[in-house]
Amino acid sequence: MTELPIDQVRTLLAVVDEGTFDAAAAALHVTPSAVSQRIKTLEQRTGRVLLMRTKPVRPTESGQVVVRFARQLAALEREAQTELGIAAGAGPARLPIAVNADTLATWFLPALTRVPQSPPVCFDLHREDEAHTAALLREGQVMAAVTSSAEPVAGCMVRPLGRARYLAVASPRFAERHLSTGPLERCLPDAPVIVFDRRDELQDRFVRSLTPDGSGASRIRHYVPTSEGFCDAVAAGLGWGLVPEPQTEPLLRSGALTELAPGRRVDVPLYWQQWKLDVPALALVAETIAVAAAESLHTGD
Numbered sequence: 001m002t003e004l005p006i007d008q009v010r011t012l013l014a015v016v017d018e019g020t021f022d023a024a025a026a027a028l029h030v031t032p033s034a035v036s037q038r039i040k041t042l043e044q045r046t047g048r049v050l051l052m053r054t055k056p057v058r059p060t061e062s063g064q065v066v067v068r069f070a071r072q073l074a075a076l077e078r079e080a081q082t083e084l085g086i087a088a089g090a091g092p093a094r095l096p097i098a099v100n101a102d103t104l105a106t107w108f109l110p111a112l113t114r115v116p117q118s119p120p121v122c123f124d125l126h127r128e129d130e131a132h133t134a135a136l137l138r139e140g141q142v143m144a145a146v147t148s149s150a151e152p153v154a155g156c157m158v159r160p161l162g163r164a165r166y167l168a169v170a171s172p173r174f175a176e177r178h179l180s181t182g183p184l185e186r187c188l189p190d191a192p193v194i195v196f197d198r199r200d201e202l203q204d205r206f207v208r209s210l211t212p213d214g215s216g217a218s219r220i221r222h223y224v225p226t227s228e229g230f231c232d233a234v235a236a237g238l239g240w241g242l243v244p245e246p247q248t249e250p251l252l253r254s255g256a257l258t259e260l261a262p263g264r265r266v267d268v269p270l271y272w273q274q275w276k277l278d279v280p281a282l283a284l285v286a287e288t289i290a291v292a293a294a295e296s297l298h299t300g301d
Contacts, residue, residue, distance in 0.1 A: 008042040013070035019056030067140030075279045092120035093281045098133035098145035105227035106246045111292030144274035156273045162297025163267040167248045168260040170240035185210040193217040194233045194241035197225045202242045
């Protein structure tokens, strides 16, 4: 039976986390050649290529299996050290979590401040679209994720958090200029639109809900890949967009934004997925996030 030497497994995890062999060597306090040799030996043992030598490096499908094992091993080792009372020199627990930008910009960070820091916990947040955060779980990059997928990743448990609500909004001046010449369903498909990135389909889905035979939002689209910048771009009049309800509320009250289709909101269901590990720090974070989500997201019908 082929064993997976712990030092080689830890080295693979360090390379994936740090992004390069040199950075991993610095983190492990060894030479880059030692890192390279350990990875080569591990690949020979498994008979698999484990890393794509890109910048940053990425694990192959086989490498993802080893990375998941390495991260789970590290978490379990930390908990064992804590129970034995020998964790003082091991440093704080590190929890990598994937979360989408809008959640990060609204309720997630205040929730993390509620997590007790005795013993200390370090959060390693990975920002990714909610439709793609589950992929980071599969790859072993993170131990937990806020995701729009209700289907659990293999080896993970899932719990519903609630629904994030989005409102279609624009600045009053933009609405007057682009959306006042006819019904919304006729004007909106041609109006400039703000899109988070090229995987963001929320605006297209909203337009199709108004015009089922249409092709989505305008091809005149501005990509603004931050949640705060997205909201600012809409308020500045660069285009219309679907903005999280918590961000729209003060701007609607002040008149900086106007709602384009009152009563027609877009809800995105969110779930918490995490590895099935008996790690108290992870369980505590999960409970804290669930409570904060219940206070911040929509639940029920």
